[in-house]
Amino acid sequence: MSPQLQPGITFEWQYQVPQRATVPELFQDVPLACDMPAVLATGYMVGLMELACTQGIMPYVDWPNEQSLGTHVSFSHLAATPPGMTLTIKGVVTAVEGRRIRFKVEAWDGLDKISEGEHERCIITPDKFHIKLADKIARAGL
Numbered sequence: 001m002s003p004q005l006q007p008g009i010t011f012e013w014q015y016q017v018p019q020r021a022t023v024p025e026l027f028q029d030v031p032l033a034c035d036m037p038a039v040l041a042t043g044y045m046v047g048l049m050e051l052a053c054t055q056g057i058m059p060y061v062d063w064p065n066e067q068s069l070g071t072h073v074s075f076s077h078l079a080a081t082p083p084g085m086t087l088t089i090k091g092v093v094t095a096v097e098g099r100r101i102r103f104k105v106e107a108w109d110g111l112d113k114i115s116e117g118e119h120e121r122c123i124i125t126p127d128k129f130h131i132k133l134a135d136k137i138a139r140a141g142l
Helices: 042-060 126-140
Strands: 010-016 067-077 086-097 100-108 113-124
Touching: 010 042, 042 067, 042 086, 042 100, 042 113, 067 100, 067 126, 086 113, 113 126
Parallel strands: none
Antiparallel strands: 010 086, 067 113, 086 100, 100 113
């Protein structure tokens, strides 16, 4: 991780909402969800907010030897977004503490602010992570 990764770094990322990101499409196997509005699912939106933060720190990470994982999310979902609209997600790094990075993030769909909140990511070494994951898979009998 580059020492240049510091609080105050800003980023912006855009993403067009696909049909598969809507509540009925995302949860086709849950009958209740099939009757819900075809708008951006909150869970999918959270993933997009995480990806925007990941994109924002890529210039400061030794990819693929270093990667990041989300460790905390706190986002409000403020407005519905139908598929086809393009999100603009903007963020700022608010803290860098060792391998932990905190962000403030907001998203707009071109008409409305749809989300705001905070996120935290941790820089990991993929090799170490995969060793721990393999151990867990073995212990779970998967």
